[in-house]
Amino acid sequence: MSDINKLSYSLERTLKDSNLHSLTEEVGEVALDSLLKEGVLKDLPIVGLISGLTKTALNIQDQLFLKKIIRFLTELSDTDSNERNRLITKIDESEEFEIKVGEKLLYIIDKCDDHLSSEYVAKLFRSFLNEEIDYSEFLRGATIIQNIFSEDFKFFLSKKVEELEKEIEPTESISDFENNLVNAGLCVMITDEIKVEDEWDRDMHQKYRVEGGSTIFYLTNIGYKIKQVLG
Numbered sequence: 001m002s003d004i005n006k007l008s009y010s011l012e013r014t015l016k017d018s019n020l021h022s023l024t025e026e027v028g029e030v031a032l033d034s035l036l037k038e039g040v041l042k043d044l045p046i047v048g049l050i051s052g053l054t055k056t057a058l059n060i061q062d063q064l065f066l067k068k069i070i071r072f073l074t075e076l077s078d079t080d081s082n083e084r085n086r087l088i089t090k091i092d093e094s095e096e097f098e099i100k101v102g103e104k105l106l107y108i109i110d111k112c113d114d115h116l117s118s119e120y121v122a123k124l125f126r127s128f129l130n131e132e133i134d135y136s137e138f139l140r141g142a143t144i145i146q147n148i149f150s151e152d153f154k155f156f157l158s159k160k161v162e163e164l165e166k167e168i169e170p171t172e173s174i175s176d177f178e179n180n181l182v183n184a185g186l187c188v189m190i191t192d193e194i195k196v197e198d199e200w201d202r203d204m205h206q207k208y209r210v211e212g213g214s215t216i217f218y219l220t221n222i223g224y225k226i227k228q229v230l231g
Contacts, residue, residue, distance in 0.1 A: 004103070010045040012092075012102035014073065016085040018044055023070075023077040044073065068109050068118035075122030079129050087128070091135050104139070111146045120145045120153075120230060127229045140185070140222050141229075148184040152177055156186060157231045161219060168215040178217060186223040191215045 050066050076084070088101045097104075105125070112118045121142050128138040145153065155177065156164070164187065168174060174189070181187040191214070219227065 004106070006049060007046065007106055008100060008103035010049040010102075011069075011105060012088060012100065014044050014046040015076070015102070015105075016088055017081060019081060020073055020077040020079070023074040046073075064114075065110060068112055068115045071115040072105075072109055072118045072122040072125075075119055076126055076129070079126055084129055087131075097135070108142045108146065113146075113150060117145055117150065123230055124226070132229065133225055137222060137225055141226050144184050144186060144222065144226065148186070149180060152180045152184075156181060157227070161224075161227060165218040168217055170214060174215065174217075181223075185220060186226065187217060188220050189215050189217050 046069060047066065050062060050069070091097055092100045099107075108121055109118055112121060124133070124138050124141045124145070127133045128135055133141070148156075164181075168189075178187070178189075182189055
């Protein structure tokens, strides 16, 4: 079995069968060396496998990846293992998704910039486990978290929906922040058609009347979902 298959299998075992209730936010802040030496995480198959893949001390890349894994699992500490097992098995046996949940989560977590992004992904996954969103919405949301600038994402979560959704007049500029939200798939912009007509009042200084051209800025469906789950 290849390393990726071993990791995928062990992550699924961890999610399906492990008791995660002992994981707390404080655990995620403790130095990895201390956790591994003291055996705090020794019962989690994925942690044991990653730390055992090398016979020497974990390199920086392994430590960073392991920290993201731990923070991901910590966010799921209040979920029921039976429900995790049921829903993950359901996805794995579905013909709709070709990649098993464990392997897909490895790809997603590996692409997260840091452990904070991994936490966001975990909260989305917890919402999937709680059946607040479906698996496709989780995957879509996870992709957004991977691709958006982290500071823009935090600012997006801090804003109220009514602060984000607005009409932008033609004379107003669209900010980099707003453009980034659109590019990430959190928001969408629609601009009215510009109409130019002869001005009916010839006493007016302008010969033509211009209407339209304003831009409507609003959240996408997945943007709303993410706000509900993480905002």
